[in-house]
Amino acid sequence: MTGFKKFLVRGNLVELAVAVVIGAAFSGLVDALVSDIITPLIGAVTGGHEPDFADYSFKINGAEFKYGDFVNHAVSFLIVAAVIYWLVVLPMARLLSLLTRDKAATEKQCPECLSDIPVAARRCAFCTAVLVAPAGSPASMTAHAPGRHSA
Structure with missing residues (x-):
């Protein structure tokens, strides 16, 4: 019984119920648009x-x-689909592209095993392949900085 209560109070179920109610109201609005205007x-x-x-x-x-x-x-279906596309899908896609456009890459692929590793990594954590650090990265500057001598 506790599992059923947890299922009922989960956030996803409440969001789904709200979406169904809003969808039913929107359906009535579109039906009125079709019968009264279209x-x-x-x-x-x-x-x-x-x-x-x-x-x-x-x-x-x-x-x-x-x-x-x-x-x-x-x-009615075509109108609902068009409204959802133009007012929900396109703006969300544009927003996501704006949010991810300026995001700097934090990972790269290992050329040997193709796993995702940090950009500044000098050795792959998965296959232990030695990697060349990109010029200007902190790893390349500390590894071969001129004037440093080991004691």
């Missing part, structure tokens, strides 16, 4: 009368296929 725009473009896609259907051998409601939902 559909009348289509009606204005196609001849002045407002089409009611929900009533569109066709019959084959007595079976009625009501495709109009599907068209309404497809338009």
